[in-house]
Amino acid sequence: MSNAKSAKASAGKAPSLPVYEHPPQVTPVPVATNPSSLPFPEWSDQDINAEKWDVPKPKEKPKPNSPPEEVPQYVDPHFIHMPKSLPVVQWKRPKECFINVPLVMYIDTGLPDIISGNQHLLHSEFIREFIAAVGVLNYLGIHRPFTIEFTTPTYLPTTDGIPWKPWHHIYSMCKGGKGQKHNPQVNQLGDVLISVNAYGTRSALLHIRPGRAVFKMWVKSDNSFIIHLLSDSEIICNTLETILEYMSHESEKLMQMSDIISSSYGQLVQAFGRSEFKDKLTLFYKSYMPPCVLPKKASITVHASFMETFLKQVEDYSPQSEFTDRVFALKVLFLNPTLYSGHSNKCDLKFKTNEDNESDDVASIKLRNVAAMKIQALFKKIFILKLQQIHNDSHKSYFKIFECLKKIYIDIFNVNNRMNRCCDLIRKFLLVNIHMISVRNYYSVIKDLSYTTCLQQFTGCEQISTANSWVAISRHVFHCIHSREISVKINLFCNVPTFIVRVFDNDSDKEIARHTNNVLVYKYSANVHGYTVLSYGWSDREDKCQWKLDFTTMKSHDCLLVIPNVNIYNYVLKYNYTTNANNYMCRCIINIDHDVSFTLRLSANYENVVFRFRCVNELGQVFGEVIGKQNVILPNVMLKYIPVIDTGNYVYNESVNVSPRSSKSRSSAILRKAPKKSLRSLDKLSRGKQSSKDIIKRQDSSQEIKYKDTTYLVEAFVIDDSWPLTNGEWDVVQEIKSKRSIEYLYVPDSQAESSISSKKKRPQSAGSSKCSTGYTLFAISPYWTLEVISNSNDQVTAQIDNRRDEEIIEIKKKWYGDDSERFIKSKLLSFIYINFKLVVFPAVPALATNTSLCVKDYLKVSSRPQVALENNVSQATVLNVLKKEKYHPYKLHLVHELSEDDFDRRLQFCEQILNIFENLGTGLFCAAFEVFKSSHPYPPPREMGGEKVSKNGFS
Incomplete structure (x- = not known):
């Protein structure tokens, strides 16, 4: 019949095309x-x-007095x-x-x-x-x-x-x-x-x-410009900060697939025990299949892989007491008694081979296998029939199964949970399940999964109190807890015009490569002490620094990074610079009782000073060193705590597991906070954390073990005498040295104790982000500033290292303590010797007119301004002259008129000098006074306002 029709058509006109075919489109x-x-x-x-x-x-002419058109x-x-x-x-x-x-x-x-x-x-x-x-x-x-x-x-x-x-x-x-x-x-x-x-x-x-795509557009223009983007689909053009947030959202394809799976499961549960159950079950099976037709073997692999992942997801989000009931409910729903094999009850039966078994032919082996399969199929059929009976709403277990299935829908496929949990189910199904490696390329959504990121954000605000100054923005320590390397993109967004982000490996102290002011994308691997992210900037005005730090990784089903959200702790220490033979600019002590990492910054008020800045232990091992000018920073210093027993009643023993202060370490804290699944990947963090041998006590086991803090030193050395001092700065330095000498402390016991206790007292800095110490003597030049920046959990502080000075002072105090007059005698003899060896230069004529006035007139300049105008001499000049010579007779006589620089201490010192002079006699004092008078052409005592002066220089 068909052949006849085709022959007839070929004899006449060309046959017309079928309905589903169209002629080709030709221009x-x-x-x-x-x-x-x-x-x-x-x-x-x-x-x-x-x-x-x-x-x-x-159309019409305007009327008079009408408004113009x-x-x-x-x-x-x-x-x-x-x-x-x-x-x-x-x-x-x-x-x-x-x-x-x-x-x-x-x-x-x-x-x-x-x-x-x-x-x-x-x-x-x-x-x-x-x-x-x-x-x-x-x-x-x-x-x-x-x-x-x-x-x-x-x-x-x-x-x-x-x-x-x-x-x-x-x-x-x-x-x-x-x-x-x-x-x-x-x-x-x-x-x-x-x-x-x-x-x-x-x-x-x-x-x-089709799918998600990311493009980067670079525009350089000196003028305003307009960009027109024409697209037949949704397109977003914005800054990097906004694009990173959009990339963390799930793609439309994944959301559509999630909605289809969730909706089909909900319809399947609603059809449980009804006539349309078979159609809804087929619809659910098709919901997670690719759009193309798969071979039979591949389809079986997809079904088995999805059910395996689905059951693991149910296990993760179900209470432990209800998990068994929910698994049985799923067996009833899918009529599959072997759906979940949580406990493997299989056993391998190995039969002994003998001559009889070897002689069996292939036919008998096949016969036994067929018999075993029939027996298994029989029991499976019985199980399925038992499960199928529960599909009847009159069964006693029907409503219990129905409630369990609804709870599964609420926990995973609900509208509020499907965006996270159902998408996570699909991601595990396609990426994590090893059986899907050969089949996952059939899904078009697999490419969108590689463009979805996980964004971890940290925000904060820092107050900038001083314009044109350095400001510490943020400091975080993160750990990579995955077995493979993870690509991480770190970006800082803030309103400070100039800033930089730096990342360091705490194990190797290596800095990660960066481009301009942000770190490049780098593959981070698991280590012991993690990585430190330091952000700081420079502000030209007093304002609030609003910042946001983003950690971007590829989205995964597990947690890839552990980042504690802690604030920064900024400890500020200021002190005056004093010249010394070792060219020390500063020397401070840092005591720690657990492993810490922090940032050090040292700055000087003199802009041209060049110095070496380093952190060492007491043995001289360097943990960070840099050479710079005026402002120097050690961005990351990692120090380990070495437990040392405070008493000698303990011995080392490797058989007892004692880890002193281990709970305070950062890595152990992270281990406690990490999820249970992540703990398996954290084995590297727990290795090598005990830095010393285990310790046990010799005698009393109930006695508490006390450990010493590990001490580290922060030092700075001035290079090539690059910090010259002015005359005013020299006066400040001399005053500081005099206050640190024995003569400043050689006062009655009550004043000495109060003075020493005031110097040793440390400020209370708990609960503040910034603090300053009590060591700042003068707020004038020359001085340096040390900043110790750490996490608020560590709160690392520093203090001046004056241990050697205090040791020398204590030795001298013991030496002078035997004889109360020994100190004054030694100072007087030293003064006489120095003045005998002093080389006197001729006085400048211009200064002779200024020093020809009486000292009393100098001291009364504030009440007689005409004296200062006529002689160009101020009261400050006179006070500086008197401060330089402590044994000047005029100072001893006029000490009651000096209202500055600790009047009580000077008066007490002068009274001690008078008592010593009375015991020494006039000969020794006159010799000292004659030497002083010959080298300092000041007016003799008899010119002091007509007052009578005794032979030894005192009235």
Whole structure:
């Protein structure tokens, strides 16, 4: 029958195509004598002449005293989007701006260059063909005029005899027909036939596949610019901060797949025990299958892998007491008694091989296997029938099973949970399940999973109290807890104009490579002490620093990074710089009782000083060293706590497991906070944490073990004497040295104890982000500032290392304690010896006039200003002179008039000097006074306001 029909069709006309087939789409070739073959509508003179180009006039004349009608304004049909910085007030034509300037049309007799002006568009094949065609037509129209084609009785071109130009199809304000002149003009007001706008100088056309794609666009322009993005799908153009947040959202394909699986499972549960259950079960099986048709073996693999992942997800989000009931409910739902094999009860039976077994033929072995399969199928059928009976709503276990299935839906597939838990189920099903490796490429959503990120954000605010200063923004320590290397992108966003982010490996003290002010994407592996992220910047004004730190990784089903959210603790220590033989700029002590990592920054008030800054232990081992100028930073210093017993009643023993202070270490704290599943990957963190041998006691086991803090030193050395001091700074240094000497402490016991206790007292800094110590003697030059930046859990502090100075002072105090007059005698003998060896230079004449006045007059300058004006001497000058010489007779006599610099201490010191002089006699004192008088040409005591002065210089 079919053969006859085909033969009959071949004898006559060609058979018609079936309904589902269509003829191929072919572009028609225009025929010069057939206007209907043109791809665009046919033009006519009537259509051109009917177009109204003029401005519509009002129908009625305006009445007197009536408000004037609004003048018609030009309205651009194509709205141009301008940048926010350029608001549009009004659009104007060039004729409105240049009223008295006539419009001039430049006619080029040669061929226009349409290639050089469109080089930025030549990458497009269509543009190249279009420009080439226009250029060829323009050339032929001038040199080889061609005949006019596609004319009709209703359309006669008005360009007869004129060389062809590309704009001949424009008929603005022209009449069509025979005898009309083709003269297109610009319409000032009214309709617009063609609008030509320039939208930029660069363009690109990208064809992307369905799914998520990320593009980076670099723009460099000195002026304002406009970017037009044309897309047939959703596109987001924003800053990196916003793009990172969008990339952390699940893709649309994954959300659609999640909705389909969740909805199909919900319908399956609702159809439990009903007639439509079979259709809903088939729909659920299809919900997680790829859109293409899979082979039978691949389909079985997909079903088994999804059920395995689904049961693990149910186990993770179900209470332990209800998990068994829920697994049984799923067995009933899917009529599968072997759905979950949590406890493997299989046993391998190995039969002993003997001659009889070896002689068995293949047929008998097959027979036994077939018998075993039939027995298994029989028992399986019995189980399935038992499960199928529960599908009846009259069964006693029906409602219990139904409630368990609804709880599974609420925990995993509910609207509030499906975005996280169902998407996590799909991710584990496609990426984690090892059986899906050969099948996962059939799913188009697999590419979107590789473009979904996990974003961990930390925000904060730091107060910038001083303009043009350095500010510590954030400091975090994170641990990688995955067995493989993890790619991490770290970005800081803040309102500080200048900032930098640095990352260090705490195990090797190696810095991760960075580009400009942010760290490059790096593959981090698991280590013991983690990685430190330090962010700091420079602000030119007093303001609040709002910051946000992003850690971006590829989204996974497990936790990849453990990042404790802690605040920074900034400890500030200021002290005056004093010259010394070892060129020490500063020397501080840091005591720790657990492993810590922190940041050190040292700055000086003198901008040209060059110094070496380092952190060492008491044995001289260097843990960080840098050489810089004025401001130096050690970004990451990792120090380990070495437990040392405070008493000698204990011995080392490796058989007892004792880890002193191990609970305070950062790694152990992270281990306690990490999830149970992550603890398996944290074995490396627990290795090598005990830095010393285990310790046990010799005698009393109930006695508490006490350990000493591990001491580290922070030192700075001035290089090449690069910190010169002015005269005023030398006075400050001498004053500091005198207060640290034995003569400052050689006072009665009550004052000495109060003085020493005030120096040793440390400030209370708990609960504050910044603190300063009590060691700051003067807030004037020369001084340095040490900042110790650590986490709030560690709170690392520093103190001045004056242990050697205190030891020397204690030795001298014991030496002078035997004889109360020994200190004064030694100082006096030292003074006499120095003055005997002193080389005296001739006095400057200009200074002689200033020092010829009486000391009393100097001290009364504040009440007699004319003395200062006549002699250019101030009271501060006199006080500085008297401060330099402690044994000057005038100072001893006028000590009651000195109101500055610890009056009580000076008065007590002078009284002790008088008592010593009375015991020494006048001879020794006169010798000392004569030496002093010969080297310092001050007026003799008898010139002091007519007061009587004794032979030994005191009244």
